[in-house]
Each structure stands twice: as structure tokens, then as C-alpha cells.
Amino acid sequence: MTNTEISTRPVRQTFSIGGDLTLHRIGYGTMRLADTPDTKPADAVIWRAPTPRSAALDVLRAAVEHGVQLVDTADSYALGGGEELVAEALHPYAPGVVVATKVGVTRPSPSEWIPVGHPAYLRQQAELSLRRLRVERIDLLQLHRIDPGVPLADQIGALKQLQDEGKVRHIGLSEVTVDELRQALEIAPIASVQNWYNLAARQHEPVVDFTAEHGIAFLPFFPIAVGGHAGEGGPVSEVAREVGATPAQTALAWLLHRSPNIVPIPGTTSAKHLVENLGAAAVELSDEQYARLDGIAAAEAAAEVEGVAEGV
Incomplete structure (x- = not known):
């Protein structure tokens, strides 16, 4: 089959969050910029400001220099240290750079997110x-x-009050179901949803579809955590070889092809990996390659979920 015979899926390069924040579709998540560079993601507690600090500042600046427009953080990352780091690196913010943050989780100890x-x-x-x-x-x-102990109307209402006061431009949610999102939309406009989603973690498929139908940005966190099928000989590595990309780029490319409202926010402590991740925007997948990734990964994800359920 020649290249002219391959049907490719066009990828939109930008998405407008809230209808007025038009951004490149690969952002940067700052959660990894805490603790130390050699801390494994599975062991990270996101408790202290990064060491060495200069390296984290360099990565943030490199992100913007290479075209990242959405920088995602949270008040709970290193007890506010994540937000301070973003400001130290990027303030005054360049035109077009959007910093998203999160509130609503407290950290009484390194192991607790309440x-x-x-x-x-x-x-x-x-x-x-x-x-x-x-x-x-x-x-x-x-x-x-x-917070299950507080009426959702009160929680969204607090954010809406901040919006009405001019202190917040757009409101987003994180780790929500379609039903929760529907309830929130009855209280205030919702511009984004940030849920755990990637080739292996597919439990939020209905949320992806719902947000796409309603013009809401979907920001998947841990977007490259594709599990065992990213290994040598797996479907991700096979497609990566075919398209001349890395497995990480291929996993991100699948997200970009999945729906035009998806804006992945991969995090890394490495400027090299940052540039690699951004290269995913140029990766083209044929319909067959997309379907192969989608089908195999979905089947493996379902098997993993079933296995976990059986072990409970």
C-alpha cells in the first residue's frame, strides 16, 4: 500500500477553552515538578518544592519557548509550591499563555489528598x-x-461567585462523571474537565464523548501511562515504528485523534522529553492504525479492570 492509499485522520492543532482561550492542543502538567528529579511517578508524593529548583524552572521556561500555551498546576502541589514555581519561571506571562490551577484538596500529610x-x-x-x-x-x-460531604451546588457556587467577582475567567472540574458534570452545568458554565485518561485507562469514555458534544475541553492527566502494551512488540511500539515516532508520541497522537476537544497535559522533568511530547502533534495515524491502537488497548484495559475487580 502506498502512502497515497492510506486514509489518515486530520488532527486539529488548537482548541478554544471556554470559547475564547484558543490554545495549542498539547499543554504541560506541572505535578511532576516536585520532590526530586529521580523520584518515580508511582512514588511521588508531590509534597515539597523541587530540588534542584533551577532545573524545574528551566523546564517550565522551555515549555513556553517550545510553544506550550496551557500550563496546569494546583494549590495542593507542594503545598502551594507548584504555583509559586510557575510564577517564578513565567511571570510576567507571555501573551497567549494560560495558567490553570485547581482548588479543593487539602494535604494534611504527604500521603493524604482530602x-x-x-x-x-x-x-x-x-x-x-x-x-x-x-x-x-x-x-x-x-x-x-x-467533596461528597458538601452539596455540589455550594462548591460550584463558590467558584461561580469568584467568576462573578472577576477573579476567575473559566471554571473546570476534575475526576467527575457525566452525571456530576450535568449537575454542575445546571449551576454554572463548565469550560473543562480534567480526568485520568489514556490508552490503558478508559473508564471515562462517556465523559470524553459528553464533553466533545458540549464543546467542553477534556484535559487527560497521566496521558502517556499506557501500561504493558507500550512495551517492545506491543501495539503502541508497533505503530510507533510504522509512523516514525516514539511510543510516547504515538500514545499522545492517539489522544489527539480520539476527539478534537482533548488537550493532553503530559508532565515531565526533562526538557528532552518535553520536546518529544510536543512532537506528537505532527504524528499522523491512518484510520487502520488508530483503530488498531483503540481496539487492542480497549480490550487490554477491560481485561485489567476485570482482573482488578476479581482481586477485590
């Missing part, structure tokens, strides 16, 4: 985020987790 959705707490944390990021308005403020 949702706190009391409206007064959310508003206080937003005020602290404004100070740490050195801005008068947060372009995208996301509820980090829904």
Missing part, C-alpha cells in the same frame, strides 16, 4: 492562588475533587 469543598475554603484557596501566581484573574480554576 477533598474539602466548603465554599469559604474554596474561595480562600483561590485568593491564595491569585497571590502565588501573581495574577488578578485565574484563567481556568478547576475544582480538584468534588
Whole structure:
């Protein structure tokens, strides 16, 4: 088969969050910029500011220099240290650069991530985020987790109050279901959803489809965590060889092809890996390659979920 006979899926390079923040479709997640460079993702507690700090600052600056427009952080990353790091590296922010942050999770210890959705707490944390990021308005403020002990209307209402006061431009959610998103939309406009999603983690397929139908950005975190089938001889590495890309680029390319509202936010402590990740935007997948990745990965993900369920 010649290249002219291969049907490829066109990839839109930008997406407008909230209808007015038009950004390149690969952002940068800052969660990895905590602890030390040799800390494995599975062992990271995201508790202390990074060491060495200069290396983390360099990666953030490299991200923007290479075209990243969406930088994602949270007030809970290193107890506010993540936001301070972003400001130190990037403030004053270049035109077109959007910093998204999250509130609604407290960290009483390195091993605990506890949702706190009391409206007064959310508003206080937003005020602290404004100070740490050195801005008068947060372009995208996301509820980090829904607190089951507080009415959702109160939690979204607190963010809506901040929006009405001009302190927040757009509101987002994280780790939510379609039903939760529907409820939130009855209270305020929702511009983004940030859920765990990649080739292997497919539990949020309905959320991806719902957000696409409603023009809501879907920001998958851990977008390259593709599991065993990224190994040598697996479907990801096979397709990667065919398209002349790395497995990480291929996994990200699958996300970009999956739906035009998907804006992956891969994180890394390496400028080299950062540039590699951004190269995924140029990777073209044929319909057959996309279907092969999608089908095999979905089957393996289902098998993994079934295996976990059986072990509970």
C-alpha cells in the first residue's frame, strides 16, 4: 500500500477553552515538578518544592519557548509550591499563555489528598492562588475533587461567585462523571474537565464523548501511562515504528485523534522529553492504525479492570 492509499485522520492543532482561550492542543502538567528529579511517578508524593529548583524552572521556561500555551498546576502541589514555581519561571506571562490551577484538596500529610469543598475554603484557596501566581484573574480554576460531604451546588457556587467577582475567567472540574458534570452545568458554565485518561485507562469514555458534544475541553492527566502494551512488540511500539515516532508520541497522537476537544497535559522533568511530547502533534495515524491502537488497548484495559475487580 502506498502512502497515497492510506486514509489518515486530520488532527486539529488548537482548541478554544471556554470559547475564547484558543490554545495549542498539547499543554504541560506541572505535578511532576516536585520532590526530586529521580523520584518515580508511582512514588511521588508531590509534597515539597523541587530540588534542584533551577532545573524545574528551566523546564517550565522551555515549555513556553517550545510553544506550550496551557500550563496546569494546583494549590495542593507542594503545598502551594507548584504555583509559586510557575510564577517564578513565567511571570510576567507571555501573551497567549494560560495558567490553570485547581482548588479543593487539602494535604494534611504527604500521603493524604482530602477533598474539602466548603465554599469559604474554596474561595480562600483561590485568593491564595491569585497571590502565588501573581495574577488578578485565574484563567481556568478547576475544582480538584468534588467533596461528597458538601452539596455540589455550594462548591460550584463558590467558584461561580469568584467568576462573578472577576477573579476567575473559566471554571473546570476534575475526576467527575457525566452525571456530576450535568449537575454542575445546571449551576454554572463548565469550560473543562480534567480526568485520568489514556490508552490503558478508559473508564471515562462517556465523559470524553459528553464533553466533545458540549464543546467542553477534556484535559487527560497521566496521558502517556499506557501500561504493558507500550512495551517492545506491543501495539503502541508497533505503530510507533510504522509512523516514525516514539511510543510516547504515538500514545499522545492517539489522544489527539480520539476527539478534537482533548488537550493532553503530559508532565515531565526533562526538557528532552518535553520536546518529544510536543512532537506528537505532527504524528499522523491512518484510520487502520488508530483503530488498531483503540481496539487492542480497549480490550487490554477491560481485561485489567476485570482482573482488578476479581482481586477485590
